Amino acid sequence: MTPDGFRRIALAMQDAVEGSHMGHPDFRANGRVFASLHAGDKSGMVKLTPEEQAVFLREHPAMFEPSAGAWGRQGCTNVILAAADTATIRSAMLSAWELVASTPAPRKRARR
16 A cells, blocks of 8 residues: 555545644544555554453454554554555545544634
8 A cells, every 4th residue: 555545535525625743744534544645654553442442452463453542442443554454444534534524523613
C-alpha cells in the first residue's frame, strides 16, 4: 500500500475531506478525524473502537499495531503501509469512518 492508495481509500468515504493536523495529512468526516498519514509516509492511522482494534491486531499482526499510549488504548491503530493490502485497509477505514460519521459533529466554539 502506498500513501496515495491509503489517501484514495480514505477520500472515497462519503463526505470525507483531507485536512492537516500536527504536520501530517488527516482525513475527516462529520468534522472528526477517522484516519491520518504519518510523517515520512511509512505508516498511517485508523481510529477504531478498542474491540475492532483487537480483531484487526489479531487477524493482521504484521499490518496493524496500536498507537502509543492512551491513543492506542482508545482504539487508534497504526497501519504499516508496506505490509498493508487494499481490501483489509478498506475494511478498517470503513470501520473508522462509521465511528466518526455516527458521532455528532463537534460544537463550534464561540469567538471571544
